[in-house]
Amino acid sequence: xxxxxxxxxxxxxxxxxxxxxxxxxxxxxxxxxxxxxxxxxxxxxxxxxxxxxxxxxxxxxxxxxxxxxxxxxxxxxxxxxxxxxxxxxxxxxxxxxxxxxxxxxxxxxxxxxxxxxxxxxxxxxxxxxxxxxxxxxxxxxxxxxxxxxxxxxxxxxxxxxxxxxxxxxxxxxxxxxxxxxxxxxxxxxxxxxxxxxxxxxxxxxxxxxxxxxxxxxxxxxxxxxxxxxxxxxxxxxxxxxxxxxxxxxxxxxxxxxxxxxxxxxxxxxxxxxxxxxxxxxxxxxxxxxx
Numbered sequence: 001x002x003x004x005x006x007x008x009x010x011x012x013x014x015x016x017x018x019x020x021x022x023x024x025x026x027x028x029x030x031x032x033x034x035x036x037x038x039x040x041x042x043x044x045x046x047x048x049x050x051x052x053x054x055x056x057x058x059x060x061x062x063x064x065x066x067x068x069x070x071x072x073x074x075x076x077x078x079x080x081x082x083x084x085x086x087x088x089x090x091x092x093x094x095x096x097x098x099x100x101x102x103x104x105x106x107x108x109x110x111x112x113x114x115x116x117x118x119x120x121x122x123x124x125x126x127x128x129x130x131x132x133x134x135x136x137x138x139x140x141x142x143x144x145x146x147x148x149x150x151x152x153x154x155x156x157x158x159x160x161x162x163x164x165x166x167x168x169x170x171x172x173x174x175x176x177x178x179x180x181x182x183x184x185x186x187x188x189x190x191x192x193x194x195x196x197x198x199x200x201x202x203x204x205x206x207x208x209x210x211x212x213x214x215x216x217x218x219x220x221x222x223x224x225x226x227x228x229x230x231x232x233x234x235x236x237x238x239x240x241x242x243x244x245x246x247x248x249x250x251x252x253x254x255x256x257x258x259x260x261x262x263x264x265x266x267x268x269x270x271x272x273x274x275x276x277x278x279x280x281x282x283x284x285x286x287x288x289x290x
Contacts, residue, residue, distance in 0.1 A: 038272065045269030048262055053077035053270075057235060058250055064259035074260070078267050080236045084151065084244040088230060089216060091155035091240060096162035097212060103163070104170025104208075105196060119167075127164035134160050135225030143229055151237065151244040154230030158222065162215040169211020173204040210282045217278035221271055223248040247271045 052075060059067075059076030067074040103119055110116045126134075134157050142153040181203060185195040201208065223246075226232075231243040232253065251267050254260040 041265060041269045041272055044262075045265035045267075048073060048266035049269065053266060054082065055079055058245075058253070058263070059260070061257055061259050064257070064263075068259060074262055078247060078250050078263070078270065080233060080245045081247040081250040081267065082270075083236050083238065084230070084233065084249075085220060085246040087238060087240070087244060088151050088154045088158055088226070088246060089220060091152065092158035092162060092219065093212070093216065095155065095159035096166060096215070099159075100163050100166025100211075100215075101170050101201070101208060103167040104174065105200070107167065107171040108174040123164045123167050126160060130224075131157075131161060131222055132224040132228075135228035138225065139228045146241075148241075149229060149231035149243040150241050151230055152240040154226045154244065154246070155240070157225035157229045158219040161219050161222065161225070165215040165218065166208075166211050169214070170204070170208050173207025173211070174200060176207070177203055206285050206288065210286045213278050213282040213285070217275045217282070220275055220278075221248050223252050227252070 050073070054077055056075070056077040057080045058078055059074055063076060064074050103123070107116050107119060138153055138157040138160070142156050143149055146153070177200060182195060182200060185199040186192075190199070226246055226249055230246065230249070232245045232249045233243050234245070237244040247267055247270060251264055251271070254264045254267065
């Protein structure tokens with residue numbers, strides 16, 4: 001016969017409830033800064049969002065002063081930042097995605113090789129390197145030899161920052177594939193390259209694509225490396241050899257000009273929404289894969 005101590009049971013229930021409420025409260029505290037930041041940006045940034053915000057270049061200090069004196073909304077927009085961001089992120093993706101995927105495939109195939117150790121260590125080192133240091137390195141590698149700031153230099157800096165996440169997501173996703181999948185493809189007479197390209201990579205598409213989206217969302221808000229590589233531009237530029245602007249660079253420029261301070265919030269809201277959409281999309285794809 002087992003005797004149950006009622007006081008002991010009540011004490012255990014009390015501890016369980018106390019622990020549950022502590023977890024709930026701490027979880028809510030984690031979301032408070034995020035909600036506060038989003039609310040602050042939305043409240044202060046929506047006023048400048050209009051059609052011209054997406055179709056005109058950034059206004060000058062004189063335009064902003066005249067608008068503030070008349071009590072009107074500052075004319076102009078951030079189209080030069082939007083196009084510059086798209087240009088550099090697209091070029092960075094073209095550089096980083098193939099290299100990152102192939103690096104992830106190599107780490108999956110040769111997990112314990114000497115070269116794999118170097119690749120893995122380099123990936124971890126890049127991931128932990130401050131973005132400003134990457135900007136300095138790319139300045140020495142690209143800007144100095146070319147003799148000028150350019151969108152291609154900014155793209156190289158962003159591509160380096162994208163690589164670690166793409167490499168690791170590719171490797172980890174391919175590790176989850178059953179080993180029999182590769183064996184069956186090879187047994188059917190497929191070459192090694194065709195098995196990787198036509199069987200393994202398509203089977204791990206959701207995880208790889210999620211890593212790509214997360215890497216893109218990470219670099220879209222970078223400012224420090226672009227200050228040393230792309231520099232910025234007051235006009236729309238589609239030439240990779242010329243200096244170009246980005247949404248994050250415009251935020252820095254607006255911040256340094258008190259007359260354009262209102263546009264800091266609007267540009268931040270635009271950038272925040274883009275990154276939020278990319279992260280939600282990545283989460284949705286990851287959940288569908290599971």
